[in-house]
Amino acid sequence: MLYAELAETYERLEATTKRLEMISILAELFKDAKPEELEKVIYLTQGKIHPDWMGEPEIGIAEKMALEAIARATGLERSDVDAMMAEEGDIGRVAERALSEKKIRSLFYKPLTVEEVYETLDAIAKESGKGSAGRKIERFIGLLANATPREARYLARTVVGTLRLGVGDMTILDALALAYTGSTESRPKLERAYNLTSDLGYIARILAEKGLEAVSQVKVVVGKPIRMMLAQRLSTPEEIVDKLEGRCAAEYKLDGERFQIHKKGDWIQIFSRRLENITHMYPDAVEMTKRHVKAEEAIIEGEAVAIDPETGELQPFQVLMHRRRKYGIEEMMEKYPIAVYLFDCLYVDGEDLTLKPYLERRRRLEEIVEETDRFKLVKALRTSDPREMERFFEEAIAEGCEGLVVKSTSDESIYRAGARSWLWVKLKRSYQSKMVEPVDLVIVGAFYGRGKRAGTYGALLAAAYDHEADMFRTVCKVGSGFTDKDLAELPEKLKEYQIEHKHPRVDALLEADVWFEPAVVIEVIGDEITLSPTHTCAFNVIREGSGLAIRFPRFTGRWRTDKGPEDATRVKEIIDMYRAQLKAITK
Ligand code: AMP
DSSP, X not given: OBHHHHHHHHHHHHXXXXXXXXXXXXXXXXXHSOHHHHHHHHHHHTTOSXXXXXXXXXXXXXHHHHHHHHHHHHTOOHHHHHHHHHHHXXXXXXXXXXXXXXXXXXXXXXXXXXXXXXXXXXXXXXXXXTTHHXXXXXXXXXXXXXXXXXXXXXXXXXXXXXXXXXXXXXXXXXXXXXXXXSXXXXXXXXXXHHHHHOOHHXXXXXXXXXXXXXXXXXXXXXXXXXXXXXXXXXXXXXHHXXXXXXXXXXXXXXXXXXXXXXXXXXXXXEEOTTOOBOGGGOHHHHHHHHHHBOSSEEEEEEEEEEBOXXXXXXXXXXXXXXXXXXXXXXXXXXXXXXXXXXXXEEEETTXXXXXXXXXXXXXXXXXXXXXXXXXXXXXXXXXXXXXXXXHHXXXXXXXXOOEEEEEEOSTTOOOOTTOEEEEEEEEEOSOOOOOOSXXXXXXXXXXEOOGGGTTSEEEEEEEEEETTTTEEXXXXXXXXXXXXXXXXXXXXXXXXXXXXXXXXXXXXXXXXXXXXXXXXXXXXXXXXEEEESSOOTTTTTSSTTOEEEEESOEEEEEEOTTOOGGGXXXXXXXXXXXXXXXXXXXX
C-alpha cells in the first residue's frame, strides 16, 4: 500500500466531524490494506508505531529538529522555515508549504510505501545515544525527499507527535467491523478481544487473516495488558450489601498505584491503571514477583503502596509518587520502599481466568503467591452484615487505607475487563480533611522493631487522657518522625517505666509487646482523626463499636518533658477536634 493512500484518508478524516463518516472512511482504508499491512496502518493512523504499553521508545523528533530537517530537505533557508512556523503554528502545514516551494528535486523520486514509512519511523525511534539526534534528522530527510507535500504534512506531524486525527479506539474497532464483517454490529466481539489484549493491531490482523470467529476466541496474552476492571461507588455498607444481594467480600482499598503484573519465567512486565509500562520504575516489585509467584506464567493484579521503611506502616499516596520517575530509580527505591497488596489473578500457566468467579480467582492467587511482608494478598472479609462491614471499613481507614472495595462473590462475578462494573463497589470516606494541631500523648506501650530497627522499638502505643475516668485510652501507634538518635535512645529512656502487664489505668485493645506506666509525653501530629475499631479513645462515643484514632501519626520531635501524663491531650479534646473536622468538611 502506498503512503499516499493514508495521507489522502487523513485529509478526508480531517474534513469531517461526523463519527459515522469517519468510520466509513477508515473502513475503506482498512479494506484496501493487505492483512500483513493492516497492523502498521492502524498504528500509523494513531500516530504511533507500537501500542504505548510496549514501553518502546517514541519517535521523538523535537519541533526544532523537524524544522531543520524540512529546511535541509527542501533547500529553503532555515529562517524562512522558522517564519512559516510562526505563521502557520503547525509543523504539518509548514512541511507541506516548504515542499511545494522546494528548491531541490530528487532525481530518484519513488513513491513512499506504508512499509517504508513505518520501517523508517521505527528506525528513527530506535536511534539512541551519541549523535542520535543527527541520525534521526537524516532519516526523516530521507522520507521527505520522496514525499509529496500532502504526505509531508502528515509525516511531519507524526514525527513530532501531533498527528491527532481524533480517531478513538472504538472508532477503529467500528471501522474494522464494517470493513471485515460488513457491519458495526460485530463490534462487541472485537471490543472484548480488545479489552483482553489492548492491542488494536493484533486484533485487526487476526480479523483480516482468520475472521471474526477467531477474534471471538482471543484469550489473554502474557505481555499484553488487560484493560482494567473498575469499581462503581456507593456511600453506605447497607446499600452495598443490598446491591450485591448479600454475596460479597470486602477488601481493603489501598491508596497507591494499581499494578497489573505479567510474568513469563523471569520476564516481568508491570502496567499501570492507564496501561503505561511502568516496569522500569519498580525493580523491587519485579524482583518480588520473580521470587514469590510460584507459576511459570501468570497475570496478577494488586496495589503498590509506599511503606515506612522502618515500621512497615502504610504511607499516603503522595509518598509513592516519588517513585514515578525516569532517573534515580535505585535511590528512590531505597528511600521509598513499597509493599504490593495483591487482589486478583487473571491467568495462570495457560489458563485464562477472566471468566471465572471471584472466589476461584482469589483461591488461585493464594495458591501461587508465597506471601511475605512486602508482597501479599490484600486483607479481605466475607460478610453480608453491614455493621461488620462498617467496622472493617474503619479498621481499613485507621490503618492508612482509603476504604473498601466490596466484591461480588456470586457465580457471575467474572473479571469484567475494561468495565466499570457493579461486581465491584467501592466505599470511601465522603470527605477529606486535615488535622490542624498536634496533640500531646502518653506512651503506654511499644512494639518491637524489625530490620533497621531491630533492638529498639518499631512503634509506640500512645494514649490520650480521659479525665472523668482517670484513664489513658489509646489513639495511635506512632512509628514515624523519630530520628536515628531518638530511636537508639528509646529503650533506655523508657526502661524505668517498663512493667510486666498493661497498666491498670491504661485502656487498650491492642496487645503491645512491652507495656509502660503512663509517664512520658510526646507531641504527635497526624493527617486527621478517624473512627477506628482498634483504639479505645472515645469508644462508643461517636459510633457504637468504634473509637477515635489519629491517621498517619508522626512524632514532631518534641519530648514534652514539661508535661505529666495527666497534662496530655484529653479524650474530650480529641472528640472536639473530630467534630470540628467534620464541620470544616461539611461547610
Ligand atoms: P477509584 O480509582 O477510586 O475508582 O478506585 C479503584 C482503584 O482502587 C483501583 O483501580 C485500584 O487501583 C484501587 N484498589 C485498591 N485496593 C483495591 C482492591 N482491593 N481491589 C480493587 N482495587 C483496589
